Amino acid sequence: MNAVQVDGYRESMPRDTLTREQIVTAAIALLDADGLEGLNMRALGERLGSAATAVYWHVGSKDNLIALASDQVWHEITLPDPDLVNWRTAATAMATDLYAMLTRHPWLLQAFGSFLMSGPGKARHDDHLLAIYEAAGFAGAAADQAAATVFTFVLGNALGPAAAASLTRKLRREDSDAEQTIRDTMTEARRIAAQFPRLRARLDTHSADYSAAPDNTFQFGLQAVLDGLEARLGAM
Amino acid sequence: MNAVQVDGYRESMPRDTLTREQIVTAAIALLDADGLEGLNMRALGERLGSAATAVYWHVGSKDNLIALASDQVWHEITLPDPDLVNWRTAATAMATDLYAMLTRHPWLLQAFGSFLMSGPGKARHDDHLLAIYEAAGFAGAAADQAAATVFTFVLGNALGPAAAASLTRKLRREDSDAEQTIRDTMTEARRIAAQFPRLRARLDTHSADYSAAPDNTFQFGLQAVLDGLEARLGAM
DNA sequence: GCAGCGACTTGCACTATGTTCAAGTGAACG
DNA sequence: CGTTCACTTGAACATAGTGCAAGTCGCTGC
Structure with a gap:
């Protein structure tokens, strides 16, 4: 994330971009908490501190994100x-x-x-x-x-x-x-x-x-x- | 249904209203054909020859409709x-x-x-x-x-x-x-x-x-x- | 050091879809 | 004939996935 919410305004930071791993981890957390229907891209973006649409560059689509998350948990x-x-x-x-x-x-x-x-x-x-x-x-x-x-x-x-x-x-x-x-x-x-x-x-x-x-x-x-x-x- | 599609126009009939049974049957047909995500209320309404929202009076919500359909098939x-x-x-x-x-x-x-x-x-x-x-x-x-x-x-x-x-x-x-x-x-x-x-x-x-x-x-x-x-x- | 490029981000806007609601419409009953 | 009740309807609202064009940032070659 290249910005952090602090008391309502955004403080710029040295840029570190989203990673696919980060996104999948966050998605799994949201899925565990809210279930499949509870996951939405805007909430995911918010959790990651970025716009919802930024996620698309990394994972392509919500379906693909779910596929990635679905495979990830098998490693447990x-x-x-x-x-x-x-x-x-x-x-x-x-x-x-x-x-x-x-x-x-x-x-x-x-x-x-x-x-x-x-x-x-x-x-x-x-x-x-x-x-x-x-x-x-x-x-x-x-x-x-x-x-x-x-x-x-x-x-x-x-x-x-x-x-x-x-x-x-x-x-x-x-x-x-x-x-x-x-x-x-x-x-x-x-x-x-x-x-x-x-x-x-x-x-x-x-x-x-x-x-x-x-x-x-x-x-x-x-x-x-x-x-x-x-x-x-x-x-x- | 109180109207039938004939060659593009609607022909009025003696009123017979939708029934819950009819709706559930149609929903099962659509579900079989298009899957769970393929079912939408507008398509269902169209198949039944009525407005999508008419269904709501009979089944309350889409979730409930799916629950009804999900139970119905056990009778098979x-x-x-x-x-x-x-x-x-x-x-x-x-x-x-x-x-x-x-x-x-x-x-x-x-x-x-x-x-x-x-x-x-x-x-x-x-x-x-x-x-x-x-x-x-x-x-x-x-x-x-x-x-x-x-x-x-x-x-x-x-x-x-x-x-x-x-x-x-x-x-x-x-x-x-x-x-x-x-x-x-x-x-x-x-x-x-x-x-x-x-x-x-x-x-x-x-x-x-x-x-x-x-x-x-x-x-x-x-x-x-x-x-x-x-x-x-x-x-x- | 600067121009440009490529990697990433963003906000806007479009679309599809569930659902609500107020207004209708028809049949039956008094 | 009018009222009532069971249903239907179209418009409208909210949510959510996603495409798009315009940024922004940092690096790289000159």
């Missing part, structure tokens, strides 16, 4: 040693880490629905995922299928929490009385659930919204999936 | 007999049907990321899903976890094809030369993949985009997941 995933004695340890670590990342950045799954992400960050992840399943003993196409099975399972699991987080942010942004709206929505959900026998039976046991889905459902499912894959491994 | 899923001798048959049927529905309506997963869908249509589905896993022998919370495991697996699997479909529609809408852009994107994806050993090894085997993910990956994964669950069933 740590890659476990693929040659552990127990491949399930590595597989579980990567799946859990991915789940956590997707929960940290709920907008990523929204972006995934709209843009195809295939940058270096995701490639780095995908490649290492394959390493783990190949080291486990899955050969050729079987490694792809095993990796895809766990990967898609994790994506699907993160969808619920991500949707809940996005909804919350959206309401807080648009709705003057977000808490009341959320309460109303949950009441309505319970009213609907009450009309179906098995859902009704669960109304008292656990609350009806996704954000309350207990974390152990993910771990339960993940271990079941890995069991199913391990059985196939024995048959190879 | 057929509910298999939960008391089949082999529970896996019913479970597989429902999962496969859901996968097909999500592929037919790629915008649904996008909407799922932005809005929480919990209408009667999804409740009907969820309730029946529980019926199947309870009939299979999963008791109490185990039925929820088993159902959620398969359900989220299917969601995650549909995400790839849905993203590809959305992207294609988006490009066709915005880009004058969509085919070229798609080709460029795939070339770029291959360039990136070439920098990672395991992805590079696969470059010639199968193409790098999601739409080409073979259908058998879904079936492979689904059966693996069901295997993992069945093993738990034996231990109950």
Whole structure:
């Protein structure tokens, strides 16, 4: 930024220009805070201390900026040693880490629905995922299928929490009385659930919204999936 | 609609007003054709033969309309007999049907990321899903976890094809030369993949985009997941 | 040291789109 | 025949992505 807001006027500084990295970092921060629909170029420009349109010179378009941000966050995933004695340890670590990342950045799954992400960050992840399943003993196409099975399972699991987080942010942004709206929505959900026998039976046991889905459902499912894959491994 | 477009002029008819059902049906058609971002109220109004703003009286807002459409499509899923001798048959049927529905309506997963869908249509589905896993022998919370495991697996699997479909529609809408852009994107994806050993090894085997993910990956994964669950069933 | 060039920034303005609102319009009912 | 209520309409406003032409800054070659 070549100017800083100080008490309402701009003080000139030795010029240092925006960088793409800086912009992507700021975009991710805004996305985390306000969700995909909450990101707008004018707010981003303000955060960066420059005009909204300056960003365009560096990233071309908002869509491209989102693509860049969407790829960047894949670098947050740590890659476990693929040659552990127990491949399930590595597989579980990567799946859990991915789940956590997707929960940290709920907008990523929204972006995934709209843009195809295939940058270096995701490639780095995908490649290492394959390493783990190949080291486990899955050969050729079987490694792809095993990796895809766990990967898609994790994506699907993160969808619920991500949707809940996005909804919350959206309401807080648009709705003057977000808490009341959320309460109303949950009441309505319970009213609907009450009309179906098995859902009704669960109304008292656990609350009806996704954000309350207990974390152990993910771990339960993940271990079941890995069991199913391990059985196939024995048959190879 | 109270008027019909005939050769460019409007012919008045005995008044029949818009219905919410009509609007939702038209919205689903537009969403299927143009994707979530392609739906706009003016186009919807035009398709319905009325002013864009007439829709608001019936559905309140675009968000609400999307929520209505998002719930409606769940009714397309057929509910298999939960008391089949082999529970896996019913479970597989429902999962496969859901996968097909999500592929037919790629915008649904996008909407799922932005809005929480919990209408009667999804409740009907969820309730029946529980019926199947309870009939299979999963008791109490185990039925929820088993159902959620398969359900989220299917969601995650549909995400790839849905993203590809959305992207294609988006490009066709915005880009004058969509085919070229798609080709460029795939070339770029291959360039990136070439920098990672395991992805590079696969470059010639199968193409790098999601739409080409073979259908058998879904079936492979689904059966693996069901295997993992069945093993738990034996231990109950 | 200065002219010019290229890298970046800016404000303006255009466009598309969700939405509000006040005014209408038609059908049914008393 | 008039009132009412259910709907429809067109104009208008706000927001947000983005193209464009005109800057501004620093470096480079003369």
